[in-house]
Amino acid sequence: MGSRLAARLSFIPETIAELRKVVWPTRREALHLTVMVLIVAIAVGIILGVVDYGFSEFADKIFLWGR
Numbered sequence: 001m002g003s004r005l006a007a008r009l010s011f012i013p014e015t016i017a018e019l020r021k022v023v024w025p026t027r028r029e030a031l032h033l034t035v036m037v038l039i040v041a042i043a044v045g046i047i048l049g050v051v052d053y054g055f056s057e058f059a060d061k062i063f064l065w066g067r
Helices: 002-021 027-063
Strands: none
Touching: none
């Protein structure tokens, strides 16, 4: 039981030590990466929207054929 508590308590200092080793991006790098993520997210959203619209039109033609 005591070793479990010790393991849980040692987690926080170990985590802090690991976070100190992290090489954080500069402000410019973070901004650049943020813009890239936004561009990719918007592009994927547009592509999925177009594909969804295409499938919707295709399904309407198949299921509502003759109406």
